[in-house]
Amino acid sequence: MKNTLYGVLGSLLSVTAFADSGAQKDQYQLNLSKGVTDISGQVYDLHMLMFYICVAIALVVFGVMFYAMYFHRKSRGAKPAHFHESVKVEIAWTVVPFIILIFMAVPAAKTLIAMEDSSKADVTVLVTGSQWKWHYKYMDRDLSYYSLLATQPEQIQNKFAKGENYLLEVDRPLVIPTGKKVRFLITSDDVIHSWWVPDFAVKKDANPGFINEAWTRVDQPGIYRGQCAELCGKDHGFMPVVVIAKDPAEYEAWVSEQEAIQRKAKEEEQKLLAMNMSMEELMSVGERVYNTSCAACHMPNGEGLPGVFPALKGSDMALNDMPAHIDIVVNGKSGTAMQAFGKQLSLKELAAVITYERNAWGNNTGDTVQAKDVNAVMNGQ
Amino acid sequence: MSTATEHAHDDHHHHMPTGIKRWIFTTNHKDIGTLYLWFAFIMFLVGGAMAMVIRAELFQPGLQIVEPNFFNQMTTVHGLIMVFGAVMPAFTGLANWLVPMMIGAPDMALPRMNNWSFWILPFAFIILLASLFMEGGGPAFGWTFYAPLSTTYSGDSTALFVFSVHIMGISSIMGAINVIVTIWNMRAPGMTWMKMPLFVWTWLITAFLLIAVMPVLAGAVTMVLTDKFFGTSFFDAAGGGDPVMFQHIFWFFGHPEVYIMILPAFGIISQIVPTFSRKKLFGYASMVYATTSIALLSFIVWAHHMFTTGMPVAAELFFMIATMLISVPTGVKVFNWVATMWRGSLTFEVPMLFALAFIVLFTIGGLSGLMLAITPVDFQYHDTYFVVAHFHYVLVSGAVFSIMAAVYYWLPKWTGKMFDVTLAKWHFWCSLISVNVLFFPMHFIGLAGMPRRIPDYALQFADFNKWISIGGFAFGLSQLIFLAVVIKACRKQGEPVSDQVWEGAEGLEWEIPSPAPYHTFETPPVVK
Ligand code: HEM
Ligand SMILES: [Cu+2]
Numbered sequence: 001m002k003n004t005l006y007g008v009l010g011s012l013l014s015v016t017a018f019a020d021s022g023a024q025k026d027q028y029q030l031n032l033s034k035g036v037t038d039i040s041g042q043v044y045d046l047h048m049l050m051f052y053i054c055v056a057i058a059l060v061v062f063g064v065m066f067y068a069m070y071f072h073r074k075s076r077g078a079k080p081a082h083f084h085e086s087v088k089v090e091i092a093w094t095v096v097p098f099i100i101l102i103f104m105a106v107p108a109a110k111t112l113i114a115m116e117d118s119s120k121a122d123v124t125v126l127v128t129g130s131q132w133k134w135h136y137k138y139m140d141r142d143l144s145y146y147s148l149l150a151t152q153p154e155q156i157q158n159k160f161a162k163g164e165n166y167l168l169e170v171d172r173p174l175v176i177p178t179g180k181k182v183r184f185l186i187t188s189d190d191v192i193h194s195w196w197v198p199d200f201a202v203k204k205d206a207n208p209g210f211i212n213e214a215w216t217r218v219d220q221p222g223i224y225r226g227q228c229a230e231l232c233g234k235d236h237g238f239m240p241v242v243v244i245a246k247d248p249a250e251y252e253a254w255v256s257e258q259e260a261i262q263r264k265a266k267e268e269e270q271k272l273l274a275m276n277m278s279m280e281e282l283m284s285v286g287e288r289v290y291n292t293s294c295a296a297c298h299m300p301n302g303e304g305l306p307g308v309f310p311a312l313k314g315s316d317m318a319l320n321d322m323p324a325h326i327d328i329v330v331n332g333k334s335g336t337a338m339q340a341f342g343k344q345l346s347l348k349e350l351a352a353v354i355t356y357e358r359n360a361w362g363n364n365t366g367d368t369v370q371a372k373d374v375n376a377v378m379n380g381q
Numbered sequence: 382m383s384t385a386t387e388h389a390h391d392d393h394h395h396h397m398p399t400g401i402k403r404w405i406f407t408t409n410h411k412d413i414g415t416l417y418l419w420f421a422f423i424m425f426l427v428g429g430a431m432a433m434v435i436r437a438e439l440f441q442p443g444l445q446i447v448e449p450n451f452f453n454q455m456t457t458v459h460g461l462i463m464v465f466g467a468v469m470p471a472f473t474g475l476a477n478w479l480v481p482m483m484i485g486a487p488d489m490a491l492p493r494m495n496n497w498s499f500w501i502l503p504f505a506f507i508i509l510l511a512s513l514f515m516e517g518g519g520p521a522f523g524w525t526f527y528a529p530l531s532t533t534y535s536g537d538s539t540a541l542f543v544f545s546v547h548i549m550g551i552s553s554i555m556g557a558i559n560v561i562v563t564i565w566n567m568r569a570p571g572m573t574w575m576k577m578p579l580f581v582w583t584w585l586i587t588a589f590l591l592i593a594v595m596p597v598l599a600g601a602v603t604m605v606l607t608d609k610f611f612g613t614s615f616f617d618a619a620g621g622g623d624p625v626m627f628q629h630i631f632w633f634f635g636h637p638e639v640y641i642m643i644l645p646a647f648g649i650i651s652q653i654v655p656t657f658s659r660k661k662l663f664g665y666a667s668m669v670y671a672t673t674s675i676a677l678l679s680f681i682v683w684a685h686h687m688f689t690t691g692m693p694v695a696a697e698l699f700f701m702i703a704t705m706l707i708s709v710p711t712g713v714k715v716f717n718w719v720a721t722m723w724r725g726s727l728t729f730e731v732p733m734l735f736a737l738a739f740i741v742l743f744t745i746g747g748l749s750g751l752m753l754a755i756t757p758v759d760f761q762y763h764d765t766y767f768v769v770a771h772f773h774y775v776l777v778s779g780a781v782f783s784i785m786a787a788v789y790y791w792l793p794k795w796t797g798k799m800f801d802v803t804l805a806k807w808h809f810w811c812s813l814i815s816v817n818v819l820f821f822p823m824h825f826i827g828l829a830g831m832p833r834r835i836p837d838y839a840l841q842f843a844d845f846n847k848w849i850s851i852g853g854f855a856f857g858l859s860q861l862i863f864l865a866v867v868i869k870a871c872r873k874q875g876e877p878v879s880d881q882v883w884e885g886a887e888g889l890e891w892e893i894p895s896p897a898p899y900h901t902f903e904t905p906p907v908v909k
Contacts, residue, residue, distance in 0.1 A: 029829040029841060032761055047758045054748040062741060065719045069737070074659070074726040081724035084661040093716045094709060101705045104755060109698055111757040116694045131534075156837060158443040166442065167839050191530040192624060194689060194764060198830045203760045205690045207625055208529060209618020212691035229689075229764040229832050231523045233530060234450045237835030305450060307517020308536055334619075337534055 033198060036220050036245075040201035042111045050104060057100075115201070118215040121183030123176065129186075129193030129206035129228065131337055132235035132296060135344075136174045139185070142259050146344055147172045148292060149238050153300075156238075168225040173242035177251035178218050186212040190337065194230035197243055203229055218245040233337070234308075235296050269347050272371040277351070279359075279368055286356025289349045294357075297337060302361040309337070313361040322358070322367060326377045329354055342378055347371040397899075405500070408492035409899065410477045411795075416499050417474025418788070422867070424466030424506065425781075429857050431459040436853035439846050444837055452836035453521035454513060460524030464642070465549045466506050468776065471784045472645040473498075473556045476584050479791065480560060482890040482897065483578045485569025485906045490562040498555035505548035512538040512545075523834060525635070528616035528627040532608040543606040550595040557591035560584055569889070571908035575666065578888055582669055583648030586676045590637045590644070593680075597634040601627065625690050632683035640679045642776060644672060646743075646783030647714055650736050652888070653790050654718050657733035658725030659885040664717040671710035671717075678707045688759045697756045704754035711747055715740060730883065731805040735786035738813050739779060746774030749824070764834075767827025773820045785812075785863065792867075793882045797896030798875035804866045811859035818852030 034044045072078045124139040137144035150169045154160040176182045186195050188206035196203040200216040226241040246254060291300060298304050302313035312318045317325050329350060332340035341350065354369040397403055407413060434455050438446045447455070477495070481488055489495050513519035517536035520526065531539060564585050607613040614620020616627045655662045662668065684692060684700040718740055749771040753759050762768060793799050822845040831842045838846065881891045893901050
């Protein structure tokens, strides 16, 4: 019974192997995808090799077993034989599996060694995980940004219909060039995460305080989706990875454009220091920032999760101590899940979100916080 | 305590305390075995209820029933309860009942420690379960409690988690010492090492594994405790520690631990298959050697759980090859069982049904284990539902099925009555079908890319998850049939059985009367 199951399964898997050439993920994908790199293809081949060897072993073992179950039944009048050992047979079934293992180990070792050689890279990206987002920094360029889940909370709470890329979409994907060896340096700001893109066969843990390496070379332009693979706390299921591979010219244009945008934003920041924003503007920007950056822990209603994440609604810091409030948002609190948002958000966003926290949910302090107040704390004043 | 002491001395006069006191003060291996088995069953149902919560949440994409933080507590506590509360105590219960009866000893060697090792267990689990009701909830970092998620980033309930794991560990170590001392010193005259039933052999080796690795677990939880509450930095790079070192320590315990949960199962299957094949076990000696080599190898494969942590290539190759090697002695076991059946005279009573299901389904789990051993492919499988499928095949349709096989096999000896065979067959077939609906599709969604330990998932995984949840509910309900069979049996309903119970059963436990009297082998039998 089980052996036929495996047989059917084998044929099913080989059918999908052909059907799965398109990038579109289908509802009934049964098998590993071949991916889009030389390495991921090798990994897929190894997987299939292992699978077929395992099916063959299963067929033989279960075949013999089911034969005995049918033909050596007492109800068919079977009389028990008296043998209970055989040195020859026992040696054979120790040695033969051994030889099969060698057949598996040799190609596996070859692929493994190729996978772990991240030398001579053309582009290097520093990937940093934190609860619950990824940060990308192009090491040889002037560009870095955070990448957050873009699925609306209403979809997760079943209030809106779920989109096609539900939970597999981000606001700012990582962009890499095709045909180039891209090296990833992977680390973490807090707990262990794991950066995984199945189509590249790259999965590497992001360990706080240590840097891991991985690499890929993608030949086809496209959008590739993955997820964090290591349990990293409450929203582990909500930190996807999206990578866009563009051909080198487009990639180059994209990077230059982004660099220019980031440079310009920094200049704008300086101008902001001399200006005062209105309460309305601060509150509306603040609400948006709060919901993307803070609500995961402190919850949309500001009440936090008792015993895990503190409430901001009615908290002493949000009602009274403004300098401490700015400080904790900018610099975080070490030894806790409270991150330093100073490097993640702009001055304007920081000012807005702090203002929001001091006035939302009945906190009503009436305080406004301006970019220059935040800047002062950042510069240690 | 004084009553217990007295009664330990004048047991044979049979003024046993009755009612609850009998159970609290008992030093009788059969009573303690029963306590362990009931405790394990209750924990199996409690852990199972948590699995139902998990599967209900995963029935559909989106968050419906529980919050992510509570979901993580459910996966964590489910794992801890099933491993430390259900599977391990069930095997200890079986060892208590059976080891003395199989080697012709009157009781366990250290009966009062035996009482103690059981009675601290309920407290460990009350503490663990109570932590779920703390502000902030119970442990939410997975049963593997990787630092720093379990240290800097965990809730205050971590202290209770650590305390309860310590108690579980002490209990296991005491149980293991008892098994070793009993087997070493109390075998009946003529019961030489190579005449011992395989269940006794596998438990002896398991007990050594327990003594070797439970202290390592205790060390790991203690370091978590001091990192979290007392300012040490074993696992914190900022203070010169290393979070990956936690994983090395944990899996140095963890991998032998998985063999702790399967070696006694190998022993059980090696008792049952010969009985219902009416033929001696094939390759007895090679079974003993295979068990020993599995146990030794289990100490040098731990890092196969850590391939993605960024080890040097040489280490990855070493652990890949060592892990592949383990499948050789594991294969020998399976081949021996099949060879035992070959040209036997087979019948399919309920214990045999479970044993056969074990052989097939455990082998499937072993083969997916072999696939997982291949490092470059493990990068794709790791931390996906493929791994979840693998370890549930070896643990549920492996270890748990073997425990059920054992209960059906020895229950008539314990109660003196045949259990309700019709109900038991219902239990078997419902469990067999639902366990596969539950765990087989997990291979597919794992390969298709669904990570484990997530409360919500992308839409392409929706259909299989629905089936998995349906299988899960069906498997959960099927265990209520088991409960019914066992309750009926405990009420001594059913046909009386002979001393041998099963035609073809051999061994000392089948030579004593059914039901087994409260005291057996007060004068040792002579084994020829
Ligand atoms: C042929 C024998 C086996 C081999 C080669 C094998 C191999 C592996 C490998 C390589 C992994 C790590 C997968 C990953 O995380 O990427 C794994 C996970 C696991 N295995 Fe096995 N295994 C075998 C048998 C068993 C047995 C007998 C048990 C228990 C009864 C078991 C229980 C587990 C558990 C519980 C995990 C997952 C632990 C976790 O991450 O939570 N395995 N196995
Ligand atoms: Cu392992």
